[in-house]
Amino acid sequence: MKRINLKENLVAYSFMSPALILLGTFLLLPALMAVYYAFTDYYLLTPQDKKFIGLENFVQLFNDPVFLQSLKNIFIFVICVIPIQVGAALGLALLINKNRRGNLFFKVAYFSPVVLSLVVISVLWLYLLNPSDGMINAILEKVGIEPQPFLTSPDQAMYTIVFVSAWQGAGYQMLIFLAGLQNIPSSVYEASKIDGANNWQNFLHITLPLLKPTSILIMITTLIAAFKLIIQPMVMTQGGPMNSTMTPVYYIYQTGFSDRLIGYASAMTVVFGILIGIVTIIQSRISKEDE
Template structure:
């Protein structure tokens, strides 16, 4: 029996080995190297001259106004994009859940932005939101609204990126919500109809409670994706104006590859990773308590 157990274990580990090797090379090893480099003055062009500097990078980091601003920006982005994107996805799923003519067309139309590259989406909206010649401002002028600066305004740029990101990602969450809606037994709605419940009562007391696991999954995935924001500000605003759309991931990229300050960028990576870990643990704990 022991021989069979050993043989079974070896077979199982042999199947796991490729995945473990990839995880070690692309997840564990980079994380360990980032922690090590965070305590050095590693400069990309002189890799052999790096020295141990202790907590100097972290002390400088917490005095860096750009990094502090980027953390504020990503906090605002996450708090805004999650309810907008999840709400839009649920609304679209409710619209196409009924058997109507043209549903296939609308499913494809709503999902189309998801399959497009984020770079393409960003460039498209960059032209649409042009302050002087953009289609959006032309339409606003038709209804008597003055042209808006959108991406060139420190007060509007981040919220414009929130809108673009929610528009681009809502189609994917819509399909997940649609699957959740179609898994709700029709007999539950029929019973509520017999009891005299209206559509709003059905939505509040049946649809939303039964969609809770689906909603939780969507919120977690949207939360993770929101913290990785980089493409939209990189293409549309380059982190401006006045760092109003700078994000931690984009600032890490700039520091590490544009300024070549690998040690400083690694320190930012460590701090940002710790923040994400803490927020994720809090979110998981709250979700567990709700369940």
């Protein structure tokens, strides 16, 4: 029996080996190298001269105003984009859940931003939000509102990126919510109708509780995607104005590939990875307590 089990395990591991090799090569190994480089002064153009410097990178990091500002920016982005994007996705799913004419058209229309490149989306909104001749300000002027600076204002730039990101990503969560809504038995709504419940009571006491597993999945995936924000600020604002849209991932990219300070960028990666891990653990525990 032991020989049979060993043979079966070898066969199983042989099927898993391509994925494990790729995982180790492109995920585990770079992560370990980043931890090692975080304690060195590794400069990309002179890798042979790197030396161990202990915690100097981390001391410099926590005195770096740009990095601290990027952490503040990403937490503002996460706190704002999750309720907006998830709320919009649920609202769209409720709209197209009922049998109406043209539902297929609206499904495609709502989902189409998801399949477009983030670079294309960012460039499109960059033109729409142009302070001088953008279409959004032209519409605002028509209704008597003064033109807004949007991406050129330190106070508005991050919230503008929040709106663009929520608009782009809501279609994907909409489809997941739609699948969850269609899995709710119609007999539950029929029974509540007999008991005299209205639409709001059905939504509050039936739809939301039965969508909780789907909502938890969407919250976790949206949280992970939000922390990886880089394309929108890179294309639309280059981290400005006044670092108001600088994010940790973008700052790591700039430090590692533009400034070529691999050791310092690795230290940022380690600290930011730990912060994401802590937030993920907290969210997982809250989700388990809710269940």
